[in-house]
Amino acid sequence: MKRVNPRNAYQLEQGIDIPIEGSFTDGNDSVMQQKAHFLVNPRLTRILGETYRSSEAALKELIDNAWDADALNVWVEIPPPLMPAPVVVRDDGSGMSExxxxxxxxxxxxDKRQRSGETTPKHKRRVKGRKGIGKFAGLTLASSMKITSSNGINRCTLTIDKKILLEADDDLEKIPLDFIIDLASxxxxxxxxxxxxxxxxxxxxxxxxxxxxxFREYGQERLFQIHVNGEVLGIADLPGHNVKKKETLDATGPVALHYTISHSKSKPKTAGISLRVDGKIVGPPSFFGLDDDEEIPRKLLKNLAGEISVPDTAGMVTADWGGVNESSKAFEQISSFVRDxxxxxxxxxxxxxxxxxxxxLQKQINKRLENLPEHRRGFAEKALNKILNKYYSESDARAQVIADVALDAMEHDGYWEVLEKSMKPAKARSYISQKHWPTSDYWSCPIFILRRNAASNFWTI
Known part of the structure; x- marks a missing residue:
C-alpha cells in the first residue's frame, strides 16, 4: 500500500486540494516542493508615487509622457491654491487606443523602449519613459486622476482613485477601474x-x-512647445542674468537677441543660441563662434541659452530650412553681432x-603667498588667477585644493628654474629630463610634484 504523508492525509480529510505541482524530494515525505508567487499590494501605487522630489517634478513626468507621444504642444493649467478646479495637463500627441x-x-x-524602441515613431525623439512608473506621477499630487486619450478612432477615459486602491484588500491587479470607451470626434x-x-x-x-x-529640459526644443497657464515657455523662465538686445543690421534689417546666462545650479539641458528666422527655429542651438574664443571658459558656455529672431534673407537658409548657409553675408553679420x-x-x-x-578663498591664498619671496608674489598671483580661471565653476573646496597644489609647486625653487627656461620649450624639456635632473631627484621636479599632488589631493574632498 502506498504510504500517505500525514499532512496530506489531513488535507484529504478536510477536503483541501493537494497542489498538483507538489512533489516529494529526496525520499523525505515531509518535504514538498511548490510554486510561490508575488502579491502586488495596492500600497505600491503610493510607494512609486513617492519617488518624486517635488510636486513640480511629478508634473514634469506627465509632460515627459507627452514628449514620448510625439506631441507638438502641451498645455498645463495650475489653478490658484484652495480652488476646486483640477490641475490639467493636455497634449496633442498620438493618444492611446483601448x-x-x-x-x-x-x-x-x-519599459516603453523594449516595446517600441529607443526613439518615438514620428519625430524620432529619444524616449524618456524608462521605468514604467510615470503613470503614478499624478497620484503623487492628487487623490483622483482621470486620463482621457484619443487616437483618432476611439476616446478612452480611465479614472484611478487612490483612496480605493489603498483601502482595497485584493491584489492591485484585481481592483476594477472605471474605464469608458467611446468614439473619437x-x-x-x-x-x-x-x-x-x-x-x-x-x-x-x-x-x-x-x-x-x-525650461531646463525643453526650453531649446524646436518642435515641442509648452504653455503654462496660457504663457509659452521662454528664455525668461531660466533664472539668471537675462538680457534683451535689438539692433538693425545692414544685411538683414532688424534683429532681436534674447538670452540668459543662468546660475550654475540652473543650467539648461541644451545650451546655445537658437536662430529663429521669420518665427521658425532653424537648426540646433549654437554658440556662433564663442566656443572657439579662448577668453571664454567652455564651462561658462554651458550656462548660456537664448535665441535671436531675424527676418528671412535671401540665401541665408538652406532649401529645406534645416540649417543655414554659413557663407552668407547675412549669417556672418548675425554671428558677429551675437559674439560681440x-x-x-x-x-x-x-x-x-x-x-x-x-x-x-583669499584669506588662505594670502597666507600661502606670504611664504614666497616678495619678487615672486606678483607673478605667482597672476599664475594662480589663470589656474582658477581654467577650473572655473569648481566648488570652493576643489578650488582650494587646486590653489594649494599650485602654491605647493611654486614654493619649490625648481619651479622657478623651469619657468625661466619655459620661454624656450626645447631647453625646458631638456632641463627637466634626467640628463639635467639627477635620477634621485627626478620625482621632485616641480611639474611632477604638481601632478602627483593633484592626483592624491583633488579626489580626497
Whole structure:
C-alpha cells in the first residue's frame, strides 16, 4: 500500500486540494516542493508615487509622457491654491487606443523602449519613459486622476482613485477601474490628465517653479512647445542674468537677441543660441563662434541659452530650412553681432563669479603667498588667477585644493628654474629630463610634484 504523508492525509480529510505541482524530494515525505508567487499590494501605487522630489517634478513626468507621444504642444493649467478646479495637463500627441491602455499603460514597470524602441515613431525623439512608473506621477499630487486619450478612432477615459486602491484588500491587479470607451470626434488625437483632490500635506505646485524646471529640459526644443497657464515657455523662465538686445543690421534689417546666462545650479539641458528666422527655429542651438574664443571658459558656455529672431534673407537658409548657409553675408553679420554682444556679458559674469570665489578663498591664498619671496608674489598671483580661471565653476573646496597644489609647486625653487627656461620649450624639456635632473631627484621636479599632488589631493574632498 502506498504510504500517505500525514499532512496530506489531513488535507484529504478536510477536503483541501493537494497542489498538483507538489512533489516529494529526496525520499523525505515531509518535504514538498511548490510554486510561490508575488502579491502586488495596492500600497505600491503610493510607494512609486513617492519617488518624486517635488510636486513640480511629478508634473514634469506627465509632460515627459507627452514628449514620448510625439506631441507638438502641451498645455498645463495650475489653478490658484484652495480652488476646486483640477490641475490639467493636455497634449496633442498620438493618444492611446483601448488596447494600449489595457496592455501598456496599466502594465506597471513596463519599459516603453523594449516595446517600441529607443526613439518615438514620428519625430524620432529619444524616449524618456524608462521605468514604467510615470503613470503614478499624478497620484503623487492628487487623490483622483482621470486620463482621457484619443487616437483618432476611439476616446478612452480611465479614472484611478487612490483612496480605493489603498483601502482595497485584493491584489492591485484585481481592483476594477472605471474605464469608458467611446468614439473619437473628428479624428482628434491627444491626451488629457486631470488631477483632483490634491494632497494637502504636499506643497502646492507653482507655475513659476514648473516653468523653470521645464525650461531646463525643453526650453531649446524646436518642435515641442509648452504653455503654462496660457504663457509659452521662454528664455525668461531660466533664472539668471537675462538680457534683451535689438539692433538693425545692414544685411538683414532688424534683429532681436534674447538670452540668459543662468546660475550654475540652473543650467539648461541644451545650451546655445537658437536662430529663429521669420518665427521658425532653424537648426540646433549654437554658440556662433564663442566656443572657439579662448577668453571664454567652455564651462561658462554651458550656462548660456537664448535665441535671436531675424527676418528671412535671401540665401541665408538652406532649401529645406534645416540649417543655414554659413557663407552668407547675412549669417556672418548675425554671428558677429551675437559674439560681440554675448561675449562682453559672459566675461563680466565670469569675472564677477570668479572674483566672488576668489574672495572666499583669499584669506588662505594670502597666507600661502606670504611664504614666497616678495619678487615672486606678483607673478605667482597672476599664475594662480589663470589656474582658477581654467577650473572655473569648481566648488570652493576643489578650488582650494587646486590653489594649494599650485602654491605647493611654486614654493619649490625648481619651479622657478623651469619657468625661466619655459620661454624656450626645447631647453625646458631638456632641463627637466634626467640628463639635467639627477635620477634621485627626478620625482621632485616641480611639474611632477604638481601632478602627483593633484592626483592624491583633488579626489580626497
Amino acid at each position: 488596447e494600449q491602455i489595457r496592455q501598456n499603460y496599466l502594465d506597471i514597470a513596463s 473628428d479624428k482628434e488625437t491627444g491626451s488629457i490628465v486631470e488631477l483632483t483632490s490634491l494632497d494637502q500635506s504636499l506643497n502646492y505646485p507653482t507655475a513659476d517653479r514648473l516653468r523653470e524646471l521645464l 554682444e554675448v561675449k562682453s556679458k559672459l566675461k563680466s559674469t565670469h569675472n564677477r563669479q570668479l572674483n566672488l570665489q576668489k574672495a572666499r
